[in-house]
Amino acid sequence: MTQLPRLTAVRLRVRRLDALAKFYEEVIGLHRQPSASDEVWLGASADAGFPLVVLEEDAQAVERPSSAAGLFHLAILLPTRRALSEALRRVEAAGYRLTGASDHLVSHALYLDDPEGNGIEIYWDQPQEKWPIGADGQVLMETLPLDLNALLAESDTAPARVAEDTLLGHVHLEVSDLARTSQFCLDVLGMNLRLDYGRAHFMAWGDYHHHIAANSWRRRNQPMLPNAQGLVAIRVDLASADAREEVVTRAQTDDRLTVERGEDLVTLIGPDGIRWELGLR
Numbered sequence: 001m002t003q004l005p006r007l008t009a010v011r012l013r014v015r016r017l018d019a020l021a022k023f024y025e026e027v028i029g030l031h032r033q034p035s036a037s038d039e040v041w042l043g044a045s046a047d048a049g050f051p052l053v054v055l056e057e058d059a060q061a062v063e064r065p066s067s068a069a070g071l072f073h074l075a076i077l078l079p080t081r082r083a084l085s086e087a088l089r090r091v092e093a094a095g096y097r098l099t100g101a102s103d104h105l106v107s108h109a110l111y112l113d114d115p116e117g118n119g120i121e122i123y124w125d126q127p128q129e130k131w132p133i134g135a136d137g138q139v140l141m142e143t144l145p146l147d148l149n150a151l152l153a154e155s156d157t158a159p160a161r162v163a164e165d166t167l168l169g170h171v172h173l174e175v176s177d178l179a180r181t182s183q184f185c186l187d188v189l190g191m192n193l194r195l196d197y198g199r200a201h202f203m204a205w206g207d208y209h210h211h212i213a214a215n216s217w218r219r220r221n222q223p224m225l226p227n228a229q230g231l232v233a234i235r236v237d238l239a240s241a242d243a244r245e246e247v248v249t250r251a252q253t254d255d256r257l258t259v260e261r262g263e264d265l266v267t268l269i270g271p272d273g274i275r276w277e278l279g280l281r
Contacts, residue, residue: 004205006205006236007211020115020116021055026160028122029160030042031045039056046167062229069273074168075122077123077125077166077168077170078162081151086155089155105181107188109175141209156228175214178215200213200215200237224274249264
């Protein structure tokens with residue numbers, strides 16, 4: 001059976017490294033991992049080398065312009081609904097306010113922003129057999145109110161850190177050209193379109209509801225600034241060097257894309273200047 005690519009980490013540029021690291025540790029519940037002095041790696045365990053979120057410090061980073069593409073939110077996938085209940089308790093205990101809470105039919109989700117305005121979703125997936133599927137084969141998602149009192153009733157306390165089987169579930173982007181971003185995800189990265197929601201597309205490897213979403217809701221019309229706060233790169237790990245080369249070969253058919261080869265990673269610079277770091281498992 002062919003192993004699908006796996007979304008593994010998001011890299012963010014931040015001005016206040018210590019404050020952001022404390023937020024992701026104490027509010028989100030990630031473990032701090034060994035890293036270079038100007039970066040903080042945060043993952044589902046304290047083991048080195050498996051971060052879900054990488055923070056890189058740049059005290060001179062500029063604020064992301066309201067017209068620029070970039071991150072809508074990164075999404076931390078928890079293994080159980082009880083874990084989501086515990087996450088809500090952890091957020092409330094830290095004194096943070098949610099920006100939203102939704103039942104998406106396929107998942108239950110909590111939303112908040114980190115101290116520099118990066119959007120975060122913390123969610124739990126409904127069992128896949130309960131996901132509604134349309135006649136066209138697309139997964140159906142909605143944004144319905146989530147009963148927070150019922151969610152809180154599923155736990156008494158919250159552990160300081162998330163479970164080791166916590167994952168980076170998906171990344172949702174704000175883009176300047178929805179069609180081009182979707183074409184890149186489908187034709188180069190090899191994803192499937194799971195839901196066309198008008199001005200938002202949800203895409204995935206295999207039959208997951210989405211690993212990448214892209215929207216044009218706020219009508220951002222400029223690429224990412226290379227020195228702005230927020231999203232720097234998205235890491236995707238592939239099953240083999242051959243599988244990675246297949247992605248690179250597809251990318252090289254589009255002269256608007258750039259391929260950069262490093263010692264361990266191959267980086268594709270895609271639409272809006274978003275960097276996609278291709279690693280190996």
